[in-house]
């Protein structure tokens with residue numbers, strides 16, 4: 139039995155290391171472009187590391203058992219009758235429970251940080267989602283635009299609303315995502331940190347043209363933003 143344990147532990151370590159290498163080498167997410175992104179990426183890394191290790195453990199036990207303890211030619215026995223193992227069952231209940239509760243707590247802390255109002259003035263944008271378009275209203279300046287434009291390093295409060303069905307506001311470079319739900323207003327906070335052009339992509343299946351429900355997003359410097367505001371107000 140000892141040699142089986144050594145083999146299983148060694149294979150699990152190798153499997154987990156290979157998965158970790160894969161996650162590190164394959165770019166899973168685009169470059170970060172918001173203050174919120176770093177914390178989300180750390181959360182993702184922790185979840186992938188834990189998930190990868192557990193996946194390796196389960197797969198190694200499964201595949202190893204199927205191969206090492208398979209029925210040999212000429213063996214017609216039923217095998218020993220086994221019924222329950224209180225110690226083992228307690229362990230495989232307590233450990234996953236502790237892992238899930240820890241991840242839930244960690245996720246809750248990150249979510250709280252994402253939604254917490256920043257010190258200082260926020261730029262408010264009312265995001266109106268509809269089948270199949272986005273409209274961005276700037277109540278502090280009194281105009282509406284088909285594109286979302288924000289000054290760099292300025293905290294922005296997005297007030298999300300939907301005119302018909304549930305949509306979801308998602309700019310992958312900012313990481314954060316929030317549903318737009320008819321009949322209620324949801325809040326999402328972003329502080330863009332990199333000047334550039336992005337795209338909001340609806341992330342909730344909302345009908346035939348869900349795939350096309352996109353809108354341009356641009357992050358510009360403060361002067362360019364003020365100039366754009368002046369042009370829009372004319």
Ligand code: CUA
Pocket residue numbers: 268269270304305306340341342343344345347348349351
């Ligand atoms: Cu709106 Cu999908």
